[in-house]
Amino acid sequence: MSSKLITTDVLIIGGGLAGERCAIEAAAAGQEALILSLVPPRRSHSCAAQGGMQAALANCAKASGDSPTVHFLDTVRGSDWGADQEVANIFAEEAPIAVRELAHFGVPWSRVRGGKNHYFIKGEEVDIDEDIESDGLIGQRDFGGTAKWRACYAAAGTGHAALYAVDSEVVRLGITVRDRTEAVALIHDGSRCVGAVVRDLRNGSHFTVMAKATVIATGGYGRIYGQYTSNATINEGTGASIALDTGVVPLGNMEAVQFHPTTLSPSGILVTEGCRGDGGYLLDKNGDRFMVAAEPEKQELASRDVVSRHMQQHMRDGFGIESPYGPHLWLDIRHLGEEHLRTKLLEVWDICRDFVGRNPAKELIPVRPTQHYSMGGVRVNKDGQAYGLAGLFAVGEASCWDMHGFNRLGGNSLAETLVSGRIVGREVAKYASGRELQADTGLAFAALADAEQRAAGWLARSGAGPNVYEIRDAMGETMMHKVGIFRNGDELGEAVAEIGQLLDDCDNAVLRCKDPGVNPELAFALRLKGMLRLAMTVARGAQARTESRGAHYRSDFPLRNDRDWLNRTLVRWGVDESEPSFSYEPTGIVDLPPGHRGYGSDERIEMTDTLDHYNEDVLQVQTGHGRLASTEEMGSRLKRGAWKAVTG
Amino acid sequence: MSDTEQARRLRFEIFRYNPEDENSEPHTDVFELDETPFMTLYIALNQIREKQDPGLQFDFACRSAICGSCAMMVNGRPALACRTLTSDLPEKIQLYPLPTFKLIGDLSVDTGTWFREMAEKTEAWIHERLPFDPDALEQRMSDDVAAAIYEGDRCIECGCCVASCGLANVDDTFLAGAGLNRVARFMMDPRDSRSDSEWFDVVAGDQGVFACIGMMACEDVCPKELPLLEVYAYLRRKTLGARFLAKGDKA
Numbered sequence: 001m002s003s004k005l006i007t008t009d010v011l012i013i014g015g016g017l018a019g020e021r022c023a024i025e026a027a028a029a030g031q032e033a034l035i036l037s038l039v040p041p042r043r044s045h046s047c048a049a050q051g052g053m054q055a056a057l058a059n060c061a062k063a064s065g066d067s068p069t070v071h072f073l074d075t076v077r078g079s080d081w082g083a084d085q086e087v088a089n090i091f092a093e094e095a096p097i098a099v100r101e102l103a104h105f106g107v108p109w110s111r112v113r114g115g116k117n118h119y120f121i122k123g124e125e126v127d128i129d130e131d132i133e134s135d136g137l138i139g140q141r142d143f144g145g146t147a148k149w150r151a152c153y154a155a156a157g158t159g160h161a162a163l164y165a166v167d168s169e170v171v172r173l174g175i176t177v178r179d180r181t182e183a184v185a186l187i188h189d190g191s192r193c194v195g196a197v198v199r200d201l202r203n204g205s206h207f208t209v210m211a212k213a214t215v216i217a218t219g220g221y222g223r224i225y226g227q228y229t230s231n232a233t234i235n236e237g238t239g240a241s242i243a244l245d246t247g248v249v250p251l252g253n254m255e256a257v258q259f260h261p262t263t264l265s266p267s268g269i270l271v272t273e274g275c276r277g278d279g280g281y282l283l284d285k286n287g288d289r290f291m292v293a294a295e296p297e298k299q300e301l302a303s304r305d306v307v308s309r310h311m312q313q314h315m316r317d318g319f320g321i322e323s324p325y326g327p328h329l330w331l332d333i334r335h336l337g338e339e340h341l342r343t344k345l346l347e348v349w350d351i352c353r354d355f356v357g358r359n360p361a362k363e364l365i366p367v368r369p370t371q372h373y374s375m376g377g378v379r380v381n382k383d384g385q386a387y388g389l390a391g392l393f394a395v396g397e398a399s400c401w402d403m404h405g406f407n408r409l410g411g412n413s414l415a416e417t418l419v420s421g422r423i424v425g426r427e428v429a430k431y432a433s434g435r436e437l438q439a440d441t442g443l444a445f446a447a448l449a450d451a452e453q454r455a456a457g458w459l460a461r462s463g464a465g466p467n468v469y470e471i472r473d474a475m476g477e478t479m480m481h482k483v484g485i486f487r488n489g490d491e492l493g494e495a496v497a498e499i500g501q502l503l504d505d506c507d508n509a510v511l512r513c514k515d516p517g518v519n520p521e522l523a524f525a526l527r528l529k530g531m532l533r534l535a536m537t538v539a540r541g542a543q544a545r546t547e548s549r550g551a552h553y554r555s556d557f558p559l560r561n562d563r564d565w566l567n568r569t570l571v572r573w574g575v576d577e578s579e580p581s582f583s584y585e586p587t588g589i590v591d592l593p594p595g596h597r598g599y600g601s602d603e604r605i606e607m608t609d610t611l612d613h614y615n616e617d618v619l620q621v622q623t624g625h626g627r628l629a630s631t632e633e634m635g636s637r638l639k640r641g642a643w644k645a646v647t648g
Numbered sequence: 649m650s651d652t653e654q655a656r657r658l659r660f661e662i663f664r665y666n667p668e669d670e671n672s673e674p675h676t677d678v679f680e681l682d683e684t685p686f687m688t689l690y691i692a693l694n695q696i697r698e699k700q701d702p703g704l705q706f707d708f709a710c711r712s713a714i715c716g717s718c719a720m721m722v723n724g725r726p727a728l729a730c731r732t733l734t735s736d737l738p739e740k741i742q743l744y745p746l747p748t749f750k751l752i753g754d755l756s757v758d759t760g761t762w763f764r765e766m767a768e769k770t771e772a773w774i775h776e777r778l779p780f781d782p783d784a785l786e787q788r789m790s791d792d793v794a795a796a797i798y799e800g801d802r803c804i805e806c807g808c809c810v811a812s813c814g815l816a817n818v819d820d821t822f823l824a825g826a827g828l829n830r831v832a833r834f835m836m837d838p839r840d841s842r843s844d845s846e847w848f849d850v851v852a853g854d855q856g857v858f859a860c861i862g863m864m865a866c867e868d869v870c871p872k873e874l875p876l877l878e879v880y881a882y883l884r885r886k887t888l889g890a891r892f893l894a895k896g897d898k899a
Contacts, residue, residue: 040763041760042715048714097782103786104839106774106834110795113791135790136791137786139791157714157801157802160802168767168773171767172773180752204668233711267712269711351712354731355713513701513703515666515668516669518753520702520703
């Protein structure tokens with residue numbers, strides 16, 4: 001077989017936590033797994049998760065009474081009722097197993113110290129006795145939007161420790177990882193996916209991988225916000241983009257984009273929510289703790305969408321600190337003390353020293369909200385099977401599974417990568433083990449020829465034309481300023497027009513570098529159109545959704561509208577179509593009825609339908625939208641009414 | 649930098665070679681840039697690529713000094729480019745790729761292969777005592793032990809220590825700072841079932857801690873400030889102990 005064609009049982013696109021955990025599960029079930037990764041897998045963006053991983057272990061005093069059911073409740077409320085409640089329940093039940101499994105893989109979780117412990121809660125110093133019986137069990141810290149302390153952590157390097165432990169399992173199992181490779185197209189016949197066309201980022205050549213099952217695990221699409229993101233430079237949404245290119249796979253809830261309250265101004269580098277969980281607070285230019293008045297109950301630990309909006313509004317009202325890069329606010333963690341900062345928040349200490357030249361034990365940290373997480377992604381059923389294309393799966397941030405709805409809680413993404421990696425890996429193995437590889441090489445080589453032609457087309461274009469980096473920068477400005485924290489119909493309309501223009505510009509852009517080999521300008525140019533198409537699905541999805549839910553806030557439609565919008569956006573982009581097409585499906589079977597989140601606004605437009613009626617035809621409607629059958633029937637893992645026991 | 653000061657004109661001398669281009673020869677190119685406040689090498693290199701030479705190859709991912717992608721030789725010293733402020737450097741800035749790793753092009757090197765091989769060679773994973781039981785409570789560990797393991801786990805595999813190592817530059821089998829630190833991290837982990845004498849071959853051989861020639865540039869250049877001197881002392885102590893134990897076994 002030619003070196004242009006590789007075969008494997010399971011192809012995993014993306015070497016972060018979700019992809020690697022999925023590969024482990026498939027390999028352990030006897031399937032040959034191949035991981036493609038843009039970077040050596042330990043450099044994946046999972047390593048940037050700092051403060052914690054949510055799982056209801058309930059080992060420390062302030063976690064007492066926690067359970068998967070409470071975690072489920074927090075997650076659905078956090079999602080502003082956008083989540084699939086069955087998926088949220090599966091997640092909450094399996095998160096403790098995933099945390100303990102990571103301990104087994106070697107993660108040095110912080111542990112409970114029995115006896116007197118010194119904490120800061122809502123700005124007050126308190127001493128709490130930890131049960132001596134709990135000494136040595138995995139500890140928890142507080143995070144936003146949760147009723148209990150639930151975030152398990154390893155200092156502020158939780159993602160790093162988790163990724164290294166999981167990658168060491170990948171090495172132990174001998175799973176092949178091809179780093180510096182990028183999937184640029186899926187190979188499919190319109191109903192089944194059989195692999196991907198790959199560009200080798202060491203030498204610029206293309207090859208194909210044919211597999212029984214293909215998994216997209218490429219993370220989020222934060223870089224469509226240009227420089228206004230905490231995401232790594234590699235989070236360009238390539239997986240969602242190649243799924244959209246098929247024309248048959250829908251993306252879910254693309255307009256649901258999270259802005260993290262505390263990223264460094266101006267670089268956008270993340271400063272963990274663990275700072276506020278451990279007792280840090282926000283200050284304005286007058287030194288006032290404005291979040292106490294804004295959210296008396298949760299204060300700085302309301303959900304991220306709520307805190308980010310209060311911050312943005314407070315800066316608009318003139319209470320920000322002016323800088324050459326625009327206004328910012330202060331994060332104050334001085335009172336936590338140098339010892340705490342240099343152990344439990346060590347990575348924050350390093351980041352402050354390296355990027356703003358400040359000592360956080362003595363000085364304030366300049367922060368502002370920035371794009372952080374993509375709730376939207378490849379729409380999948382509860383097994384991780386993509387809508388519309390058998391044999392294609394998606395997992396982690398790249399997917400819309402959908403446990404986050406319109407706002408993800410801090411620490412739930414790290415947990416999702418491991419929980420869904422386990423579950424989807426199992427389903428992928430099941431799918432692959434019952435099948436022979438259908439090596440339709442004609443299909444593969446046609447897709448390969450297309451990809452090579454696309455690259456050659458870029459190199460052949462000459463003369464004067466727009467520059468790809470300028471198009472990228474313009475996209476970032478449009479997305480942050482017109483599809484950002486506060487949105488409205490007028491600006492969204494402008495954004496749609498601007499992105500449309502940029503798509504045209506992209507078709508006329510000209511490369512200045514024609515070098516053979518990987519050619520960094522070409523590598524970026526090949527992604528740019530896909531990024532613009534994702535940006536268009538976000539902007540148009542936001543334009544169409546005339547309500548406010550979670551991170552999607554419309555100043556012109558400020559209320560959550562459960563009467564008309566208790567649904568999930570699906571967007572497909574037909575091959576040869578100039579516009580994406582939208583449809584809407586029920587979020588899933590709704591067990592916890594829509595209500596107040598416990599923070600943010602309590603005003604909303606109530607549902608007029610009955611829950612029974614809403615739930616009646618969920619399966620039928622979702623199937624009509626391309627959902628493929630799951631191994632177990634819909635709703636089988638929803639613990640109906642369990643929440644009643646913990647809501648009092 | 650205050651507004652009244654004249655911005656510096658920075659002069660970058662950058663190593664260039666594209667192995668995929670048969671016309672390419674190793675050489676250096678010079679680029680000039682006006683310095684701006686808080687300019688890092690991440691900002692500077694992207695400006696050079698986007699405005700002056702779109703073919704320039706280098707690697708960044710997190711740009712916040714945690715992923716380890718961007719190590720390079722900065723004025724002769726290995727460093728993470730993303731956290732290097734130009735204000736800490738003279739006006740003339742020489743950038744070369746890390747030695748000891750295979751060159752991909754210009755400033756980009758293949759650290760992934762080196763670190764994967766090191767992990768395979770040292771079997772850098774927990775050698776489990778029992779299979780995972782999803783229904784069991786986690787094994788207890790004191791927070792102090794967890795903190796000590798975490799300290800060793802903080803290595804980001806950037807390769808600065810390897811590039812700075814006198815021995816690794818002439819012997820590509822030497823484990824170097826990152827490899828030895830990785831060994832020590834698993835050695836001190838009570839969850840790992842390997843005994844000190846099982847570790848002996850890995851640590852005491854020609855590629856292990858006793859081969860180290862003690863120049864300690866590794867500790868000086870480590871961007872995470874890992875206490876490598878202490879790590880090597882720990883490994884020597886444990887290995888010698890294992891040697892005596894092994895002799896005792898035979899007697």
